[in-house]
Amino acid sequence: MTQTLDVHQGVTQLGRTQATAASQPAEISKSGIFAITFGITFALMYTVLEQLNWPLFTYHPAVGKLDFWMQRPRSGEGPPMYWYGWLALSGIGSVVVGYIATLLPRAWLYRATVFCCVLAALWPALLAAGGFIADRVSFDADFLKSVWLAGSFALVGAAAISYFTSSQWVGRLWVSWLWIVPVGGLIVLGYSLKSYFLR
């Protein structure tokens, strides 16, 4: 009888362990944490830096000159190139964030990833929505076009979503950000190129 109970408890515990394991991602080494965080961060940073045009440096290929940060085209110096500057800043940022990620507890890392990705999506979305509403209402609603107002709401929204989402869900979603962020980034970047295709 005792043996039967023990076996039954063992089976029950095994079942619980399997159920818990199924709701959490498989163990990922520190190099894996770095690689995944690097991929997510690079895609996110590159999209944001490109949209804001914040390169680490500007290269002027016609004269072989390098300037720190963003420099507008200057007469007689040919077209400036910002792509290398976005790559460099995204690369450095991603290495730093990837390293920090290896030091964080997993639960924090998963929630921090949700927070950053939701913030990156919400901020421009709220800004665009604010601009859309401000242009259509009869009263003066220019305050809705404020970057900082949209940013504040996005911050609160991202914090709420990352706080209230279940730990199982954020854990399971974590690896998926690896394709969600690059694909989302490419949609944003592709849309910003529409002027080339509508001429």
Next chain:
Amino acid sequence: MDAITDVLFDYISVRTFWRVLQFVHFTMAVALLGAVTLQTVAVLMPVQQAAGNFISRVRAAPAVSYVKPIVILYAPTFLLGAWIYIKYRTYVRIPMEQFGHWWTVGTFEFKEHIVTMGIALLPAYWYFWRQPLTEEYATTRKWLVVFLAISVWYSFLVGHVANDFRGVGA
């Protein structure tokens, strides 16, 4: 880098130098294209045993065997492309805009974004394809392969169109 190119320019013309670079970039891209295509076929349409025609044998090849060549080829192809991009910006894009080839300019702009996303995912791609393969991440592995294949195919085709405008043999 300037010192190296200065020495080289004593022996070959500037034009030949850039053409050689572009040809090497093209050759590496062809090899990369083959590797990502074969891996995509092996991942999306796997078969257990090699039998029958050529396609069946390609499908039966272990997808993991393409990982090292892809990583080894993607990074230098990207770097070489980034170097040649200097010439594209000054020598190709300006006349492209003057002639109003906006679609070509736009698609090439998107190429720089898609290859960047590809290089960003390369460490994760390498990690998930390390042995022993975890069954739980089979879907992640599959989509990483598909994403890299799309990025390489897109870049190859768009690069080819840009080359036809003003490049090797154009």
